[in-house]
Amino acid sequence: MLPGSCNASPFVTLVRILFLSFQFASAQTVNIIPLPKSFIKLSGAFQLNSNIVIGMNDNSMLPQANYLQMELKRADGILIAVDPDEQKAQIDLKLVDKPGVNGAYDLKIEANKISITASGNDGIFYGLVSLMQLIRMQPAGNSVSLAACEIADAPRFQWRGFMLDESRHFFGREKVEQLLNWMAFYKLNKFHWHLTDDDGWRLEIKKYPRLAQVGGIGNHTDSLAPAKYYTQEDIKEIVAYAQDRFITVIPEIDMPGHATAANKAYPEYSGGSIRNYENYTFDPGNEKTYSYLTAILKEANGLFPSHMIHLGGDEVALGNQAWAGRPGIKDMMAKNNFTALEDLEHYFFNRMADSVMKMNVNVLCWDEAASTNLNPAKTIVFWWRQNFPSQLELSLQKKYDVVLCPRLPLYFDFVQDKNNVSGRRWNGAYFNSLSNIYNFPDRQLPSAELNSNLILGIQANIWTETVGSEKRLDYMTYPRIAALAESAWTDRVLKNESSFNERLKADLTLYDRDGIYYYNPFDPGAHPEAIDFIRHTPKREKAGRHRKHAHEKAARGAKTSKTDRNGAKHHHIKKGNHRAG
Numbered sequence: 001m002l003p004g005s006c007n008a009s010p011f012v013t014l015v016r017i018l019f020l021s022f023q024f025a026s027a028q029t030v031n032i033i034p035l036p037k038s039f040i041k042l043s044g045a046f047q048l049n050s051n052i053v054i055g056m057n058d059n060s061m062l063p064q065a066n067y068l069q070m071e072l073k074r075a076d077g078i079l080i081a082v083d084p085d086e087q088k089a090q091i092d093l094k095l096v097d098k099p100g101v102n103g104a105y106d107l108k109i110e111a112n113k114i115s116i117t118a119s120g121n122d123g124i125f126y127g128l129v130s131l132m133q134l135i136r137m138q139p140a141g142n143s144v145s146l147a148a149c150e151i152a153d154a155p156r157f158q159w160r161g162f163m164l165d166e167s168r169h170f171f172g173r174e175k176v177e178q179l180l181n182w183m184a185f186y187k188l189n190k191f192h193w194h195l196t197d198d199d200g201w202r203l204e205i206k207k208y209p210r211l212a213q214v215g216g217i218g219n220h221t222d223s224l225a226p227a228k229y230y231t232q233e234d235i236k237e238i239v240a241y242a243q244d245r246f247i248t249v250i251p252e253i254d255m256p257g258h259a260t261a262a263n264k265a266y267p268e269y270s271g272g273s274i275r276n277y278e279n280y281t282f283d284p285g286n287e288k289t290y291s292y293l294t295a296i297l298k299e300a301n302g303l304f305p306s307h308m309i310h311l312g313g314d315e316v317a318l319g320n321q322a323w324a325g326r327p328g329i330k331d332m333m334a335k336n337n338f339t340a341l342e343d344l345e346h347y348f349f350n351r352m353a354d355s356v357m358k359m360n361v362n363v364l365c366w367d368e369a370a371s372t373n374l375n376p377a378k379t380i381v382f383w384w385r386q387n388f389p390s391q392l393e394l395s396l397q398k399k400y401d402v403v404l405c406p407r408l409p410l411y412f413d414f415v416q417d418k419n420n421v422s423g424r425r426w427n428g429a430y431f432n433s434l435s436n437i438y439n440f441p442d443r444q445l446p447s448a449e450l451n452s453n454l455i456l457g458i459q460a461n462i463w464t465e466t467v468g469s470e471k472r473l474d475y476m477t478y479p480r481i482a483a484l485a486e487s488a489w490t491d492r493v494l495k496n497e498s499s500f501n502e503r504l505k506a507d508l509t510l511y512d513r514d515g516i517y518y519y520n521p522f523d524p525g526a527h528p529e530a531i532d533f534i535r536h537t538p539k540r541e542k543a544g545r546h547r548k549h550a551h552e553k554a555a556r557g558a559k560t561s562k563t564d565r566n567g568a569k570h571h572h573i574k575k576g577n578h579r580a581g
Helices: 011-027 061-077 121-136 173-184 231-242 262-265 287-301 327-336 339-356 367-371 389-397 432-436 470-478 479-488 495-513
Strands: 038-048 053-054 093-097 105-107 114-118 143-153 159-165 190-194 249-255 308-312 362-366 379-383 399-405 455-462
Touching: 038 173, 053 061, 061 093, 061 121, 093 121, 093 262, 105 121, 114 121, 121 143, 121 173, 159 173, 173 231, 173 470, 190 495, 231 249, 249 287, 249 479, 262 432, 287 308, 287 339, 308 339, 327 339, 339 362, 362 367, 367 379, 367 389, 379 389, 389 399, 432 479, 432 495, 455 470, 455 479, 470 479
Parallel strands: 053 093, 093 114, 159 190, 159 455, 190 249, 249 308, 308 362, 362 379, 379 399, 399 455
Antiparallel strands: 038 143, 105 114, 105 143
C-alpha cells in the first residue's frame, strides 16, 4: 500500500497507483537521481549564461542562491549574479506558505525564466540541486541550453543517511567535504560520523586532551601511525559546510563497548581486559566513569547542533566478561540487585542516555539498545541486524523511531560484485549489489512495517577495516550511494531499475570529472577493484557481528548476548572485533 493509504478503498488505492505510474512514465526521460515524483516536458529551452540573475522573494534564501552561483562556476565556469531583487531575476526562488512534505519543491523551466517554489529553504535547495543535475548533463560551455519542463517532487523518507567510520582509518576534512558534496547532489540529508572506536579516537575534547592526542594514535592496520583527529575548529567548519547543504551531522561516541582507544588515553576508566578484548569497555562500576563520559558528551554536544548523539550500545558482550569479579562491579550489582552482567550493561546505557536527554538531545543507538527502557520520545534505534527481525519488531512495539540500515543490503564495506576479493560477504556468498540496494526496502520488509510512521528512513554504513585509502573508499561508495538515494527519496511505485541504470550511466561521467574512482556496474573491468587489504574471513559470517567488522577471530570465543546468540552483530575487523560487519 502507499504511505498514508491504510484506510483507503482498493479502488482509491488502484487509482493512486495508476496515477503515480502515469507520472513515472512521463518522468523516464528526466536525467535526475533520485527520480522526481513527476516530470512534464514543455516546449522551448532556457539559455543559461553569464547574463543570468538569480533572485528571490525572501532574503533567507541568499545562501541557497550563493550555492547555485558557486556550483555553476565550479562545474561549468559560468558566473551568474545574485540579486535579492526578485524583479530582476531570470532564476526566481520563491518561498510560499503551503502545506506539504519537508523538502518538497516545484521546478519550472520556461524559455525566459526558471522558477523554484517551496514552503521551506530545504525544498528550495533540493530544487536547485535538481536544476544543477540538469545543467551538468549538458555540454559545458559559456552557454547551456536547458529544455523546458515542469517538475513536482517530494521525498519518500525524511531520514536519508550515510555513515562513515573514521576510527578504523582516517580520511580527513577534504575527503569528508567531497562526500558531503555528493550526498547533497543526491539529496541525502543525514551524515552519521563514527568518530570513536577501538582503533582510534578522532574528536578533540579539550577537557580530556589525551583522548585525541593518545587515543588518536594508530589505525586498524598500523597501531603506531601518528595521531590523526579532528580539532574542534575542524568540526565546526565541517558542520557548517554540511548545514549549507541541508545535511545534519550526527556524531557517534561509542559506549560502553568499543572503548579501547579511549581507555588507552585514560586507563582509569577501563572496564578491564580479557583475551583478545583488551580494555574494550568503560567501567560501569566506577562512579567517576559517568561524570567523565557526561563531560565528554557535553563538550561534543556543543560542536554538533543536531540535537542528536549516537551512543552506540552494541556488542558489549564481546568484552563484558572482564567485569566479572571487579570489586566496583560486585558492589554495583549488589546495590541494584542485578543478577547478570547484561543488567549492568542496560543500567549503564540508561544512565548515560539520561545524561544526554537532560541536554535536550535525542539518543541514537544500535538495535541492541531496544532491549533497554529508553524514553521512546527521545530515542532513535538503528536496525542493523537483518537476521534479527525481532529487534525491529521490538523497537516498533516500544514506539521507538527507527532508521533502517541492515547489513544486507546497506553495509557498503560488503563487496558489491561476486568477483571482488576484499571486503565482507554474508554466509560467504551474499553481497550488497547495486540492484539489492536499489530495491530496498520494499523487497525485504513487510508493508505493515514500512507503513509505520515510526520508520524515519534508511541509511547506508561503511565500516573501514578494509578501507584505508581514498581510492577504495570511492570504489566502495560510488555508485551505490546513488542507488541508496533513490531508494530513500523516490516513491516505490515510481522506481524502475532499468530507468535508474540509464540515468546512472550519465552520472559516471560526473564521477570521472570529480576524480572519483568508482565501480562500474556496466563494465566491471573498466576500474579494477581497489584493494588496500585482503580480509581473511571464515566461510560463514558470524551471525552476531555488527557494524564494525573487526576482531573476528577473537569474537569466536567471546560470549554472545541473549539477543545475538549466533554472533550477528556489527563487529568490525579489528584485532578481534567486529561490529563493522
